[in-house]
Amino acid sequence: MRLSNKTIVITCLALVVVLLVQCNSSTKKTSSSDSSIQYSADDVTKGQALAANYCQTCHKLPDPSLLNKPTWERSVLPLMGIYLGVTSAAQASMLNSADINKDYIPVTPSISIEKWKQIVAYYVTKSPAHMPTVTRIEPIHQLPFFKVEPASAEWVSPKALTSFVKIDESVSPHRLIVFDGLANNLIILNDKAQKLNSFNLNSTIVNMLFNKNRITATVIGTNLHANDFKQGNITDIGIDKLGVVSSKGNAIIEGLNRPLSVDIADLNHDGKEDYLIAQFGKMAGKLSWFEKKGDKFDEHVIRDKPGCLKTIFDYSNKKGPNIWALFGQGDEGVFFYTNDGKGNFEEKRVLSFPPSYGSISFDLVDFNGDGFKDIIYACGDNADYSQILKPYHGVYIYLNDGKNNFTQKYFYPIRGCNKAIVKDFDGDGDLDIAAISEYPGSRTPWEAFVYLENKGNFNFQTYTLPKGAPFARGMTMDAGDIDGDGKIDLLLGAGFAKLEPTDPDTQPLFVVLKNISRGKAK
Numbered sequence: 368m369r370l371s372n373k374t375i376v377i378t379c380l381a382l383v384v385v386l387l388v389q390c391n392s393s394t395k396k397t398s399s400s401d402s403s404i405q406y407s408a409d410d411v412t413k414g415q416a417l418a419a420n421y422c423q424t425c426h427k428l429p430d431p432s433l434l435n436k437p438t439w440e441r442s443v444l445p446l447m448g449i450y451l452g453v454t455s456a457a458q459a460s461m462l463n464s465a466d467i468n469k470d471y472i473p474v475t476p477s478i479s480i481e482k483w484k485q486i487v488a489y490y491v492t493k494s495p496a497h498m499p500t501v502t503r504i505e506p507i508h509q510l511p512f513f514k515v516e517p518a519s520a521e522w523v524s525p526k527a528l529t530s531f532v533k534i535d536e537s538v539s540p541h542r543l544i545v546f547d548g549l550a551n552n553l554i555i556l557n558d559k560a561q562k563l564n565s566f567n568l569n570s571t572i573v574n575m576l577f578n579k580n581r582i583t584a585t586v587i588g589t590n591l592h593a594n595d596f597k598q599g600n601i602t603d604i605g606i607d608k609l610g611v612v613s614s615k616g617n618a619i620i621e622g623l624n625r626p627l628s629v630d631i632a633d634l635n636h637d638g639k640e641d642y643l644i645a646q647f648g649k650m651a652g653k654l655s656w657f658e659k660k661g662d663k664f665d666e667h668v669i670r671d672k673p674g675c676l677k678t679i680f681d682y683s684n685k686k687g688p689n690i691w692a693l694f695g696q697g698d699e700g701v702f703f704y705t706n707d708g709k710g711n712f713e714e715k716r717v718l719s720f721p722p723s724y725g726s727i728s729f730d731l732v733d734f735n736g737d738g739f740k741d742i743i744y745a746c747g748d749n750a751d752y753s754q755i756l757k758p759y760h761g762v763y764i765y766l767n768d769g770k771n772n773f774t775q776k777y778f779y780p781i782r783g784c785n786k787a788i789v790k791d792f793d794g795d796g797d798l799d800i801a802a803i804s805e806y807p808g809s810r811t812p813w814e815a816f817v818y819l820e821n822k823g824n825f826n827f828q829t830y831t832l833p834k835g836a837p838f839a840r841g842m843t844m845d846a847g848d849i850d851g852d853g854k855i856d857l858l859l860g861a862g863f864a865k866l867e868p869t870d871p872d873t874q875p876l877f878v879v880l881k882n883i884s885r886g887k888a889k
Contacts, residue, residue, distance in 0.1 A: 406488035414489030417482050421451065426697045429721040431493035434753050439490045442752040452476030453483045468595065468650045501758045501780045505811075506829035510818055512793045512884040513857065517837045518560065518875035527842075527876045529860030530573050530587075534847030537577045538608050541849055543858060545877050546572045548591065555610035558850045560879055563610030570598070574628045582606060583619070585626050585644075593649040599623035601642060620657055620664055624648040630678050632688050634658075635710030645675035647696065654678070654692055656710065669712050672698055679731055691717075693744075695726035701742060703771055717773055718765065720746065723753055725760065728786045734776075734798055739767040741776075747784030749806040756782045762802050764825070777825045781817055782808050788846045790855050794886020797821040803841025805862050809869070815841050816859065838878050839863055839871060854882035 422428055434443060448456025452473040461467070478486075517523075522545075530548030535541060542563070543556040553572065554565045574585040581603060588598030600621040605613035624646040634641040634656050642657040642664070652673030657664040674696020681689040686708030693701055699720040704712035720726055725748030731740040747760040761780040765773035783806025792799045800819040807814035813831040815838055820828040832838055842862030849856040857880035865872060 406492050410485045410488040411492045414485035417486050418489055421478055421486065426699065426722045427719050429723060431490045432495060433721055433723045434494060435498050435755060436491055436494045436496050438753045438755055439494050444487050444490060446752050448483055451478050453478060453480060456483065471650050498755060499758050503780060506813055506817060506831040508813065508831055508834050510830050510832065512882060513880040514883050515832060515836050516560065516879040516881050518877050522876040523873050525865060525873050527861040527863040527874050529842050529862065529876055530571050531575065532843050532845045532858045532860040532877060533575055534845050534849055534858050535577065536847055541851060542610065544575065545860065547876060555606060566612045576629055576631065578631055583629060583631065585629050587625050595624060595649050595651045597622045597624050599626040601629050601644065624652050628677055630680060632680055634687055634706065636687050636708050643678055643690065645678055647675060648673040667710055669704060677729065691731060693726055693729045695748060697722055699724055699726045701729060717771060723757065725749055730789060732789045732798060734764055735766060739769045741765060741767050742773055743787055743789050745784045745787040745802065747781065747804060747806065749783045756808050760784050762787045762800060779819060781814050782806060785841050786844050788844060790846050792855050792882065793820065793884045801857055803844050803859060805840050805842055809867060812839065815839055837875050839874055854884060856880060856882045
């Protein structure tokens with residue numbers, strides 16, 4: 368399938384690292400129904416009951432209010448109909464699209480045409496014509512604690528796709544690591560953001576784990592589009608203090624389905640390192656751990672579902688580390704896995720989200736100081752079949768009751784939010800939030816970066832970059848002390864192509880936000 372330049376850009380930007388497709392990536396909208404159709408009240412009532420039966424077999428039941436009428440009618444419902452075997456629900460252009468995995472279309476429809484039309488009646492009738500407008504005070508366009516330091520001219524171009532950034536504090540002086548996902552170029556810079564070296568690889572790195580002087584890289588594969596190819600791997604990479612790559616890759620585990628991250632720990636209490644790997648995939652994917660057995664690895668599947676974005680170890684369990692995991696494909700949510708000490712895990716669903724949320728990142732922090740880890744959650748993947756601005760995209764804080772039950776305490780709307788990092792950036796003893804967006808609104812370009820300064824009691828003063836700062840869309844981000852002054856800086860990775868007339872012509876691959884606050888992080 369030949370894609371337009373805009374489609375290529377959006378697809379590529381959306382399908383690397385933390386911008387990952389929820390359903391299937393496409394910007395082309397198709398229409399299979401006419402909004403002028405009048406549905407009977409009986410069909411709407413029956414459709415609601417049928418939706419509860421059919422529309423939560425793969426994910427949380429979506430409410431009609433989550434999307435506007437045209438998006439349900441022309442994009443999402445035709446796609447869902449295809450995967451229920453109702454191929455007449457969509458035009459041939461959608462059915463024959465390379466985005467559709469025909470292996471998952473049932474030979475015999477899972478639902479009759481009559482019942483499917485009743486489900487359509489329910490969603491089309493009950494959905495709003497337009498999404499609600501987000502009302503909030505525009506942030507101050509001057510960061511009080513950071514100085515904007517764009518990348519040098521060498522890294523400025525009409526297109527940017529940064530698949531990974533890292534402030535590497537494992538060496539002294541500290542350094543920056545940036546991966547250019549368009550050129551498959553690994554870039555190593557010093558603490559002044561000056562290039563030490565760069566190396567071209569034949570595939571894309573989306574994450575790096577720095578552990579005991581070794582760098583373990585997660586390689587998503589050679590194809591950036593959403594797919595179920597098993598081309599990913601986990602690779603050890605050697606980089607010396609001068610930034611010279613001594614080894615371009617010694618694959619440890621191969622044949623992975625679009626992996627996004629790896630964590631290393633002894634999961635079965637045998638004294639050996641195991642690899643916990645999040646394989647996002649597309650229609651197929653899983654969370655599993657790999658146990659070394661001689662020259663091979665035995666795979667133990669924890670959750671046989673696609674969409675795992677990130678995992679976090681919890682070492683409070685003496686039997687072995689527990690696991691927190693975020694899934695952002697189909698059945699979205701945060702899950703907690705209790706380790707029995709032998710590498711077996713009991714699952715608890717902690718939070719659940721509809722697929723339109725586009726879950727993208729999470730972390731565990733004690734936000735209110737009660738001794739229990741809370742969840743900071745960001746959603747905003749907007750590269751699927753519902754590319755409209757969504758008022759529920761943004762940054763959430765969920766408080767822990769001490770028993771790993773969570774209640775939403777705070778929400779700040781950021782359309783297309785891509786990541787949130789919680790740190791004491793200004794050194795005043797409380798936690799602040801830095802967030803980026805890959806899909807800011809055309810009238811709210813400041814959503815590309817938002818800084819929330821903690822004023823206490825879950826009140827925040829919001830700031831954004833000065834007008835004209837070269838950061839139009841945020842792909843990835845890292846926080847750390849770049850120059851060793853004890854203050855937490857930010858490294859922003861861009862995902863950019865000129866899509867609108869008002870967009871700049873070029874953007875840097877990355878931007879450094881140098882912390883100039885008076886206090887040091889406590």
